[in-house]
Amino acid sequence: MSTPMKIFAFDYSGPAHLSSGIWRHPADRSAEYKNIDYWVDYAKLLEGACFDGIFFADNIGYHDVYKGSVDEALRDAAQIPANDPAYLIPAMAAATKGLGFGVTSSTAYDHPYAIARKFSTLDHITKGRIGWNVVTSYSDIAAKNHSVSKQRSHDDRYAHAEEFVDVCLKLWEGSWEDDAVIRDTDACTYIDPSKVHTIDHVGENFSVPGIHLCEPSLQRSPVIFQAGGSRKGVELAAATAEAVFMNSTSKASMKKWVDTLRAATIAAGREENSVAVLQMVTVISAATDEEAQAKYEDYLSYVSYDGAMARYSGWTGLDMQQLDPDVPLEDVKTNAGQTQLNIFTKMDAEKKWTPRDIAEYIGIGGAGPVIVGGPQTVADELESWVAEGGADGFNLSHAVKYQDIKDFTEFVVPELQKRGLMRTEPNVGTLRESLFGEGNSRLPKNHPGARYRAARVPA
Numbered sequence: 001m002s003t004p005m006k007i008f009a010f011d012y013s014g015p016a017h018l019s020s021g022i023w024r025h026p027a028d029r030s031a032e033y034k035n036i037d038y039w040v041d042y043a044k045l046l047e048g049a050c051f052d053g054i055f056f057a058d059n060i061g062y063h064d065v066y067k068g069s070v071d072e073a074l075r076d077a078a079q080i081p082a083n084d085p086a087y088l089i090p091a092m093a094a095a096t097k098g099l100g101f102g103v104t105s106s107t108a109y110d111h112p113y114a115i116a117r118k119f120s121t122l123d124h125i126t127k128g129r130i131g132w133n134v135v136t137s138y139s140d141i142a143a144k145n146h147s148v149s150k151q152r153s154h155d156d157r158y159a160h161a162e163e164f165v166d167v168c169l170k171l172w173e174g175s176w177e178d179d180a181v182i183r184d185t186d187a188c189t190y191i192d193p194s195k196v197h198t199i200d201h202v203g204e205n206f207s208v209p210g211i212h213l214c215e216p217s218l219q220r221s222p223v224i225f226q227a228g229g230s231r232k233g234v235e236l237a238a239a240t241a242e243a244v245f246m247n248s249t250s251k252a253s254m255k256k257w258v259d260t261l262r263a264a265t266i267a268a269g270r271e272e273n274s275v276a277v278l279q280m281v282t283v284i285s286a287a288t289d290e291e292a293q294a295k296y297e298d299y300l301s302y303v304s305y306d307g308a309m310a311r312y313s314g315w316t317g318l319d320m321q322q323l324d325p326d327v328p329l330e331d332v333k334t335n336a337g338q339t340q341l342n343i344f345t346k347m348d349a350e351k352k353w354t355p356r357d358i359a360e361y362i363g364i365g366g367a368g369p370v371i372v373g374g375p376q377t378v379a380d381e382l383e384s385w386v387a388e389g390g391a392d393g394f395n396l397s398h399a400v401k402y403q404d405i406k407d408f409t410e411f412v413v414p415e416l417q418k419r420g421l422m423r424t425e426p427n428v429g430t431l432r433e434s435l436f437g438e439g440n441s442r443l444p445k446n447h448p449g450a451r452y453r454a455a456r457v458p459a
């Protein structure tokens, strides 16, 4: 599964995703995030460079934990403003043939019936190129702004998400048979009613007695991605995900985490390698190591400490202003995201991280590592994340919007292709085929969602 590497660009439908203060750089194109031409041009760049896809993060809350206010997040545009990424997809899909699209959508406050319809629609209009990054949300302000006084507890969010995904899978896989749409003009019958089934779902959180609103799309279910790395997050990934993305700080900590995921996947009754692992990295590249290093140092001069801490406090629910910037962060438990705490307090045996270290580290590209160098250096490093960390591919974040990914296409892609590590022709099929090979557009038989199909449709 790890050759060729799977390569996605990681982005946000807003000016500043994971890097802080960099929007001030003269080459940065953040302000163009509202312009559909910008995204269409970007999609063409990625497809031309044989990327598997573009992956949009999203957040339905905002970062108001740092200094007890949203002000620092607003000053740095730290994931706010944030447009809905789903609306970018049709235009980007129309301009490309095989580029995949990962869209983050939270299970916290939407209803699975509406979300199932949204992803079926996207899968139809992209001809099977859509993936859903299932997130559970983590902020109290997101709850309040969706008329819920307090968010669910961490583990309960995952239990709720599990049922949410289950309802969607029942709708996608179990409601309509493949040959339900017959368009029989003589019989004046567009759809054969005997081939459309109610899902009869009654659960702890949702009741959905009826049928899906959409006919089956090419993939039926979107490719299911997952990102939470806590114990409960891994359980959800092992049970339902086809790909996960990680932001480990070292190859050793990644390997540990991948081993845990593989064991959990087997325990969930699936094949060991049925979940692809994408590590988030930021690559600053140029023609030579020296030029790349100079570029990186230039970027560092733009990093905003407060912007980085606004993000980190929001992700973790911990107000970093309350902590001594030079005392290593202790293992604490909050009701927000645990992964972002664990990667600096538990999973990295090689280093004790202080708040100042964390701010510097996440100021460029968020919590994933930054790789700086010319073509050979970057390719060597990516190769070793696969060999030593167990990655199947990468979700490429950026510091300077557009430019860093463009540099990657120019300097690194040819080197990876020369080594046989990256595809040399753009994908022409569905997203699931891009990840798992031609002919694999539908959920695999050992995925729990496939049992709903088997119950309704003869194999």
Ligand SMILES: Cc1cc2nc3c(=O)[nH]c(=O)nc-3n(C[C@H](O)[C@H](O)[C@H](O)COP(=O)(O)O)c2cc1C
Residues within 6 Å of the ligand: 056, 057, 058, 059, 060, 104, 106, 134, 135, 136, 137, 138, 154, 226, 227, 228, 229, 230, 231, 232, 233, 234, 245, 246, 247, 280, 336, 337, 338, 339, 340
């Ligand atoms: C690498 C990574 C990327 C994530 N991306 C998003 C995102 O785009 N939107 C979001 O609401 N949550 C995102 N999350 C949050 C998780 O999906 C999850 O809701 C949160 O981390 C709490 O779960 P955990 O304790 O298992 O980490 C991300 C988490 C990680 C680790």
